[in-house]
Ligand SMILES: Nc1ncnc2c1ncn2[C@@H]1O[C@H](COP(=O)(O)OP(=O)(O)O)[C@@H](O)[C@H]1O
């Protein structure tokens with residue numbers, strides 16, 4: 001019952017239902033669905049690097065932020081679809097340029113380096129904006145929420161499909177070998193550096209486009225918000241709560257996160273963040289297989 | 303025909319000379335033994351050949367191609383596999399998945415899953431791990447993890463494998479079995495083997511030729527009979 | 542002007558050395574990267590602030606209360622989160638690999654908890670703010686107190702490690718945990734004491750910071766980053782080199798900002814941090830792990 005055709009059917013049904021949300025005609029639910037698709041796209045992308053290779057990135061907000069910045073700047077020069085493509089390309093390019101040196105750093109040092117790197121880029125962009133005399137930027141004729149939502153949904157579907165394909169591909173097996181033991185992986189012929197770099201770049205592109213879409217949604221850009229480390233934190237926490245290493249993990253994690261955030265975020269933002277922090281600790285220490293693993297175990301017993 | 307040629311290889315760790323001017327060559331289809339006390343530099347030599355450790359001098363060629371400057375994964379894809387004395391299993395993968403990655407990325411480059419699975423199963427059968435194929439590698443006993451090291455090297459499709467103390471910790475019966483396995487692999491796969499072993503009897507039994515290292519210096523080389531009769535070796539081993 | 546800058550550099554260097562000392566202790570003996578370290582500085586700062594403004598208690602007294610409070614908090618973290626995990630090798634390995642993320646969770650809890658309790662407003666108070674001048678340098682009493690306390694704690698720690706038997710066993714655990722256990726060091730106890738001491742030192746640093754700067758619930762992270770820079774530059778467990786590295790960072794920061802402008806401060810710190818890690822990718826140990 002948990003076979004491959006079943007899973008594909010389940011994913012297709014979820015995607016199909018999400019595609020129908022605009023028909024409800026409710027701005028509120030469309031907004032919620034937009035956020036759901038956004039986190040799915042971000043977390044599946046993050047997983048492509050971090051869940052598969054074990055190189056946990058605590059700085060994925062940097063790609064999201066760069067995407068947002070590139071979009072808001074390039075919108076003066078080109079139509080929205082091109083600007084979005086440029087956002088993705090810029091994020092991928094950034095990953096390509098910094099990837100080689102950054103991926104030489106291992107384990108916990110990689111984790112903290114990604115965090116520091118994201119903060120460095122954030123501060124550089126803030127400085128640049130101050131120099132340009134810009135404290136924030138506005139967007140005036142953004143596409144409708146419905147159009148943005150469909151674009152986001154497509155990203156979520158693509159990211160999920162890539163995750164599903166990777167899980168059983170030669171590429172994915174190579175990444176798993178790297179996670180398990182990098183020296184041994186290299187000794188059996190896995191081109192470790194190239195694969196890591198490829199995963200890093202691939203995991204950056206969709207977050208770049210997501211950043212662009214979110215700026216279009218809010219019509220507002222400020223560097224400290226676009227590069228908010230809370231985004232990176234939420235990605236990692238949701239991925240871990242959902243369960244690493246399963247395609248359904250990011251979906252379950254997102255569902256959980258969005259419910260929690262709808263209940264708490266607006267009224268008790270600090271309490272919401274504290275609960276996320278607590279969940280992160282509890283899941284890492286006591287439920288390393290995440291919600292996806294728990295459900296699987298539950299199904300197995302039933 | 304020579305498959306591996308090692309010339310004047312030296313390696314220093316800080317002030318420590320781990321290898322000094324090591325020279326030898328291995329003929330295709332033979333078993334070449336490497337002997338020496340703990341710390342003699344045997345594992346370091348494997349690291350240098352397989353590309354994990356960069357030597358300070360000397361040259362190595364495999365199947366006529368110089369290995370200088372090649373990365374370990376490139377060397378592996380040329381057909382040279384190795385095991386690690388301190389085992390490095392892919393612990394959270396099954397035993398079968400361990401060898402499937404090998405088959406997919408090694409010299410064989412078996413991209414299709416079905417073919418890679420077949421190659422992997424064959425390697426597991428060769429070392430007697432087939433019944434444990436679906437277990438997680440981390441759950442194996444140490445001697446089975448050593449077998450897995452061999453299977454992974456075989457599954458790459460290597461023509462030459464470097465085996466680093468794969469018999470340490472095996473019982474006498476298991477040593478005999480493993481010896482038999484290695485002979486069979488040479489026979490059936492035409493495999494060339496470079497082997498480090500502390501179990502002296504087994505090494506004498508297996509090897510066509512043996513090189514003895516002492517503190518990084520090669521002190522004797524020849525057939526097992528020649529080596530045990532060598533006065534340098536006798537001095538080092540028996541004082 | 543130059544003397545004034547030099548003095549400022551010494552003050553911030555002493556502070557960084559102190560904060561890094563705590564981080565070094567925890568990392569050294571438990572192999573856990575405490576990314577919440579700076580948030581303990583924040584807690585120390587708030588203890589001093591509220592004690593002073595609500596109860597009129599001098600920060601000098603708060604040095605003692607924070608020491609006790611933060612050490613107790615360290616003990617709590619040890620017992621609740623770490624003790625059982627460190628006991629089993631398999632769990633310990635997972636803990637080590639994930640320590641950074643676990644402490645990140647703790648950091649988010651502490652920051653948002655403080656923001657919930659005290660609001661995000663930045664706060665400060667006046668204590669020993671009379672200016673003393675000597676040799677071309679003007680310093681407030683609070684700066685001199687900061688310098689004195691930081692020097693006393695750091696030198697005290699150095700002397701303890703060098704001359705006291707308990708200090709030796711701590712060094713032994715930092716150097717080789719397994720070997721230390723073999724020669725009869727009670728590793729568990731040393732680890733527990735290290736985490737209490739590390740947390741307490743961060744708290745003390747927080748009290749000192751609160752006397753000279755504005756404080757906010759989110760002030761901790763830059764201190765964490767600075768402490769990481771110092772520990773990576775100085776090398777793990779090398780407490781003396783860590784202190785020297787603290788001063789180096791203080792100098793670079795103070796003179797760097799003086800040569801450019803205050804907006805470059807974060808860029809400078811994060812830039813050094815990224816640069817140091819890229820140059821020493823193997824991290825705090827400084828020893829490359831070779832294939833065996
Ligand atoms: N990465 C390294 N750094 C420093 N010294 C090393 C390293 N690897 C091995 N050595 C030293 O080199 C010598 C040879 O080690 P090794 O090749 O493992 O010996 P063997 O395998 O013959 O027991 C030993 O003295 C060992 O301590």
Ligand SMILES: [Mg+2]
Pocket residue numbers: 344345346387
């Ligand atoms: Mg060895």
